[in-house]
Structures are given as C-alpha cells and as structure tokens.
Amino acid sequence: MNNHTVITISRQYGSGGRELANKIAEKLGYKLFDRQIVHLAAAQIGIDDLSEDNLRNLENNVTPLSLSFIPFFNFGSRNTGFNNDIFINEAKAIRKLASDNDCVILGRCADFILEDLPNHYSFFICANDDYREKRGKEVYDGKSLKELNEEDNKRANYYKYYTKQNWGDPKNYDMIINTSKVSLDKAADIIISYVKSNKK
Incomplete structure (x- = not known):
C-alpha cells in the first residue's frame, strides 16, 4: 500500500x-511535480517504462516551471491535449511519481487520477x-x-473530456480556497x- 502523502492542486489562472x-512543498519538504515533470516522465513510458533510476533522475534534477509560467498556447486542443495515449501515459507517470514520494502535484487531472489513494488530498484554488x-x-x-479566462476554459474542457467531471466542482476536492480572501502563506498553512x- 502507498503510504506517501500526496497533495494535488488545481487552480484558476x-x-x-x-x-x-x-x-x-517548501514548508513540508515535499517534491513538487508540475506539467513539465509529468510530461518528461510520461515520455519515458513505452521506452523503458520509466525505470526507477530514470524516475529518481527526474525527481532530483528537473526543476519545476517558474512561478510565472503560463502557457497561452493550445492547452487541451484537439491536436495536443485531447490525445488519449498522452493522457494515459501522463496518468501512469503521475501514479509512479506519487507512489515514490511525499509530493505536491500541480494540475494534469491528478486529483482524479489519484482519488483512490488513502493519503491523497485535493484542493482547488480560485480568486x-x-x-x-x-x-x-x-x-x-x-x-x-x-x-x-480563455486558458481556464481550455483547462475545464480538458478536465471534462478525461474525467467526465466538472473542473472546479466542490464535490471533487477536499477544499476550495479563495486566495483573494486569504494570503498565499495563510492558504498554505490551512492546507498543511x-x-x-x-x-491516515
């Protein structure tokens, strides 16, 4: 059984x-995995099935995207996001990363993919x-x-397509936090x- 603690964060841009x-992640000393790391991990699947050595190399040597990163390109478009093979591999990568670490995972439908884990906690951040x-x-x-808002619409469509659930629906998360009502430091403390x- 996986006893690692995994926190998934979904958020409005x-x-x-x-x-x-x-x-x-910094307060808890956890790994932070975002889209970049998940993509790189997913790319390994099918080549060498993401060996333990390669997984740890990603964990230790790949830097998460900057705080100001925002894609503004084809998120969830029919040519990129709505690709079942990519999503399946990303889901496998997310589960592998979660099985090996106490971690925080940002986006990528991770809340849905990991919903069966006993120590998985999901949060939706809005403002x-x-x-x-x-x-x-x-x-x-x-x-x-x-x-x-345009990027959020793409994210909502991506989430709906793969999970058959509504992005941001309170029923899908442990908690919704409105960061226009509380500071980010306070929000972090609330989640922790x-x-x-x-x-458990």
Whole structure:
C-alpha cells in the first residue's frame, strides 16, 4: 500500500495556485511535480517504462516551471491535449511519481487520477476577477483577464473530456480556497493543517 502523502492542486489562472503549491512543498519538504515533470516522465513510458533510476533522475534534477509560467498556447486542443495515449501515459507517470514520494502535484487531472489513494488530498484554488486581473498584469507579463479566462476554459474542457467531471466542482476536492480572501502563506498553512489532521 502507498503510504506517501500526496497533495494535488488545481487552480484558476491568476489565483496564485502555482506559487501556493511551491510554498506548500517548501514548508513540508515535499517534491513538487508540475506539467513539465509529468510530461518528461510520461515520455519515458513505452521506452523503458520509466525505470526507477530514470524516475529518481527526474525527481532530483528537473526543476519545476517558474512561478510565472503560463502557457497561452493550445492547452487541451484537439491536436495536443485531447490525445488519449498522452493522457494515459501522463496518468501512469503521475501514479509512479506519487507512489515514490511525499509530493505536491500541480494540475494534469491528478486529483482524479489519484482519488483512490488513502493519503491523497485535493484542493482547488480560485480568486475573484480583480485579484486575478491584477496578478495577470503583474505576474503573467500583462496578460488580461480575458486571456486568463480563455486558458481556464481550455483547462475545464480538458478536465471534462478525461474525467467526465466538472473542473472546479466542490464535490471533487477536499477544499476550495479563495486566495483573494486569504494570503498565499495563510492558504498554505490551512492546507498543511488540514492534511496533517486528516492523515491516515
């Protein structure tokens, strides 16, 4: 049985979810896995089935994407995201990464993929439009609220396509946190306290 603690973070663009995930990982001393690492891990599957040595190499040597990273390209498009083979390999990679580490995993439907794990805790991070618009200007190189919402729509479609559930639906998560109402440091402490008090 997997006894590792895994925290999955889903978030609206501009809510500070990536920065929050980084804070949680640092406070707990956990690994942080984001889209970049999951993609690289998934690429190994089918070549050598992601050997333990390769997995640990990714864990130790690949740096997560920067806090300001935002794709603004074809997220979940028919040509890239809606590819069943890619998703299946990413799901395998996520489960392998989670089986080997106490970790925080950002996005990639990880909350759904890992929902059966006993010490998996999922959180959705949101914020009001004013907060997201301000972060779009200051953190995401001047991106508008409209651009942030367009990316969120792509993410919601991707999530719906693969999970048959609604992205952001409170029923899918342990907790929803609105970062326009609480600081990111406080949000990190809330999540950590919840995880520690509910750990099996």
